[in-house]
Structure formats: structure tokens, C-alpha cells
Amino acid sequence: MNHPENTKSKSPDSSEEEIDLGKLFVAVGKAISNFFKNLLRFFFLTIDITFAKYKIILALIVLGALSGIGYYFYVKPYYESRMTLNSAYYRGEFLGNSIQNLDRLCGEGNYRVLANLLKISPEKAKTLRKIEVDKMISPNMKMLIDLYKNNEGSQRRLDSLILNHSDSTFQIKVQVYDTTTLVGLDTTLVNYIKNNKFVNKRIAIERKNLLNRRAKLARESQNLDTLKRYMALSYITRGSGKEGTNVTLNDKESDPINVYREDFRIYDQQLQIDRLLYINSEIEIIDRFITFGKPASGTIEKQAIKGAIAGLLVGFLYVFYLILRDGLRRLRTVVED
Known part of the structure; x- marks a missing residue:
């Protein structure tokens, strides 16, 4: 029995909500429409004032170009x-x-x-x-x-x-x-x-360390050469290929391949040190200075174009100033009325 009454009591509220949403959408639509209208009005107003004041804007552009040319001759x-x-x-x-x-x-x-x-x-x-x-x-x-x-x-x-x-x-x-x-x-x-x-000081210390390390590597290389001669003699005396590649030195078996690898490693380190000492790598020039024909300060044409653009910007600022001044005058007239 209570269901119809509840339904009747809720229907006005729902209709009011629908009306409020409709008003909201209409208000938002008007705001968007007014925004684009004002934007177009401002655009066309800017164009009108620009054409109306084109002589002043051209004069500012010419003045800016002449200033750029003057800057070129004034600045070395x-x-x-x-x-x-x-x-x-x-x-x-x-x-x-x-x-x-x-x-x-x-x-x-x-x-x-x-x-x-x-x-x-x-x-x-x-x-x-x-x-x-x-x-x-x-x-x-x-x-x-x-x-x-x-x-x-x-x-x-x-x-x-x-x-x-x-x-x-x-x-x-x-x-x-x-x-x-x-x-x-x-x-x-x-x-x-x-x-x-x-x-x-750092260069002197580093160079001294490199020379000392190179001397030590040279001594180790000489010791390895002596060891290789003993291994070769032991290998020949024992008979090559009969008992594998290992040789016996002081009752201990050694693999000659590891000794030769160590000798190549030491030789490679010697080459690296010689390279550092040869190229004088404390400060190494990779690319030298190159002489270019055009000045970095800009040519006379570039300075003239920069000055003309600056004059054009000043002209647009002048147009915006006129728009703002007229807008403020209209607003004051509306407030006074």
C-alpha cells in the first residue's frame, strides 16, 4: 500500500534534478560559446588594429633592422x-x-x-x-x-x-x-x-711508476725466458711426446703452455706501458681548433633579420596595448553608467 505514495513523493525530486542538470549543461555550453566568441573577437580586433596601424608597425620593423645593422658594425x-x-x-x-x-x-x-x-x-x-x-x-x-x-x-x-x-x-x-x-x-x-x-707532480709520479713497472716486467720476462730454456731442455732430454706436454723441474711437473701464456701477458703489458710513455698521454689532443670563415657573432643579414623580428614584436606589443586601453575605457564607461 505504501509503494505508490513513495513513488509519488520521489518523482518531483527526480524531475528537479533533471531540470538542474539541464540548466548546468546549458550554462556550460554558453560559457564555451562565449569563450570562443571572445577569442574570435580578439583575433579580428587584433587584425583590424594591425592593419589600421600598419605604418607604425612597418616603421618599427625598419627601425629594428637598422638597429641590427648598427649593432653589427658597433660590435666587433x-x-x-x-x-x-x-x-x-x-x-x-x-x-x-x-x-x-x-x-x-x-x-x-x-x-x-x-x-x-x-x-x-x-x-x-x-x-x-x-x-x-x-x-x-x-x-x-x-x-x-x-x-x-x-x-x-x-x-x-x-x-x-x-x-x-x-x-x-x-x-x-x-x-x-x-x-x-x-x-x-x-x-x-x-x-x-x-x-x-x-x-x-702527478705526471712525474705516474711516469716514474710506469718506468719502474716496465723495468720489473722486463726482469720477469728475462726470468721466464730462462725458465722456458730449462723446460725446453728437459722436454728434449726426456723425449718429446712420450709422457705428454708437462715437464719436470725440481721434482715438480709444470705445464709449458701456462709459462708461455704468462710471457705473452707480460709482453702485452710492456707494450701498453710503452704506448703510454710514447704518446705522452698526460694531456692528449684529440681534435684541434679549426678556423671557420663565418663569424659566430652573426653576419650583417642575420643581425638585420633579428632586429626586424624584434621590431615586429614591439609592434604587436603596441597593438595589444591599444586593445587593452580600449577595453579598459569601455569597462569604465559601463561601470559609470
């Missing part, structure tokens, strides 16, 4: 080049601090001290505009970083990897006003880096 053009080197002793801060000191002297215009440090003439030092150093990441290190950065759970491992990263390849970037300055500048900078007392 400079050229940029890079050198890649590898250092077995420099790590991050040491090389960075050395090059930053040179760059600071360039920025201050202290060419006398700069010339003394680099052992060059003051005239050549005046042609140096900037000297910077960047640490290069090896392909293997870059691959590991790309692997870990996409994994959310490997952030700590990635931080540890970057913290303990010790690649020794660096790139030195220089900016000069005269391209002839680049001739021999790579050797000049390398000599300046090598003259660091801290590095000189």
Missing part, C-alpha cells in the same frame, strides 16, 4: 672554435678552474697577465674574447644515463652514477676576434695546463 665580430682533449690527470674542477681563470682575465681585459700566463704576445692576447671548458660524456656513460632516467626506481642509482662519473675527455671553446690567433693556440693552452704544479 668574433669567431668560435672548439678543441677536444683527453687528460689522464685532470678531473673536472682542476681543469675547469684553470680555464675559468683565463676566461675571467679575458672578461676583465687584463691582457698583460693573460699574455704572461699563456706565454704569448699582448697583441695576440687582446684577440681572445672568451675561453670555456665543457666536460664531454662518453657514449657508454650516456647510454647508462638514458637507461636509468626512464626508470622511476633507479633515481638513486642514477645520482650515484653521475656523482662518481670520472670521464677524462674535455672540450675547450674559444672565441677570438682574429682567426690567425687559432694557429698554435691549442698547443699554447695544453702547455698552460701542463705547467700546473699539481699536475706536474
Whole structure:
């Protein structure tokens, strides 16, 4: 008996909810429609004012282009080049601090001290505009970083990897006003880096250790040669091939193959040490400075285009200012009425 009454009592509420949702959808539709209408109105208003003020905008573009040309003749053009080197002793801060000191002297215009440090003439030092150093990441290190950065759970491992990263390849970037300055500048900078007392001590210690290790390997190689002669004599005396490849020395059997393998291993280490001593690997130039014909400061055409774009942006800002000013005037009129 109570079911019909309950149904009647609920029906008005449901109809009210339907009416409220309908009003909500209508309000949202009107808001979206008004937004796009205002957006189109603003777009067409901008076009109208731009065409109305085209003379002022063209004047700003021409003025900007002339300013770019003036900047080209006012600022002395400079050229940029890079050198890649590898250092077995420099790590991050040491090389960075050395090059930053040179760059600071360039920025201050202290060419006398700069010339003394680099052992060059003051005239050549005046042609140096900037000297910077960047640490290069090896392909293997870059691959590991790309692997870990996409994994959310490997952030700590990635931080540890970057913290303990010790690649020794660096790139030195220089900016000069005269391209002839680049001739021999790579050797000049390398000599300046090598003259660091801290590095000189490390180089001397490392070279001494390499020479001592090479001498020890030479003695071990001579001992192995003596051992090989005894083994060969024992093998011949016993009769080759009768009792296998092992030979007896001091009542102990030994395998000559292991001795020969050890001799080749020592010989390979000697070759590696000779290579390090020969190429003077404390600082090794990988790519030298290259002279480029076009200045890094930009050509006259590029500076003119940059100035024209800047003038166009200023013109659009002027148009937006006019739109905002007219909008504020209309709003004030509506409020006063």
C-alpha cells in the first residue's frame, strides 16, 4: 500500500534534478560559446588594429633592422672554435678552474697577465674574447644515463652514477676576434695546463711508476725466458711426446703452455706501458681548433633579420596595448553608467 505514495513523493525530486542538470549543461555550453566568441573577437580586433596601424608597425620593423645593422658594425665580430682533449690527470674542477681563470682575465681585459700566463704576445692576447671548458660524456656513460632516467626506481642509482662519473675527455671553446690567433693556440693552452704544479707532480709520479713497472716486467720476462730454456731442455732430454706436454723441474711437473701464456701477458703489458710513455698521454689532443670563415657573432643579414623580428614584436606589443586601453575605457564607461 505504501509503494505508490513513495513513488509519488520521489518523482518531483527526480524531475528537479533533471531540470538542474539541464540548466548546468546549458550554462556550460554558453560559457564555451562565449569563450570562443571572445577569442574570435580578439583575433579580428587584433587584425583590424594591425592593419589600421600598419605604418607604425612597418616603421618599427625598419627601425629594428637598422638597429641590427648598427649593432653589427658597433660590435666587433668574433669567431668560435672548439678543441677536444683527453687528460689522464685532470678531473673536472682542476681543469675547469684553470680555464675559468683565463676566461675571467679575458672578461676583465687584463691582457698583460693573460699574455704572461699563456706565454704569448699582448697583441695576440687582446684577440681572445672568451675561453670555456665543457666536460664531454662518453657514449657508454650516456647510454647508462638514458637507461636509468626512464626508470622511476633507479633515481638513486642514477645520482650515484653521475656523482662518481670520472670521464677524462674535455672540450675547450674559444672565441677570438682574429682567426690567425687559432694557429698554435691549442698547443699554447695544453702547455698552460701542463705547467700546473699539481699536475706536474702527478705526471712525474705516474711516469716514474710506469718506468719502474716496465723495468720489473722486463726482469720477469728475462726470468721466464730462462725458465722456458730449462723446460725446453728437459722436454728434449726426456723425449718429446712420450709422457705428454708437462715437464719436470725440481721434482715438480709444470705445464709449458701456462709459462708461455704468462710471457705473452707480460709482453702485452710492456707494450701498453710503452704506448703510454710514447704518446705522452698526460694531456692528449684529440681534435684541434679549426678556423671557420663565418663569424659566430652573426653576419650583417642575420643581425638585420633579428632586429626586424624584434621590431615586429614591439609592434604587436603596441597593438595589444591599444586593445587593452580600449577595453579598459569601455569597462569604465559601463561601470559609470
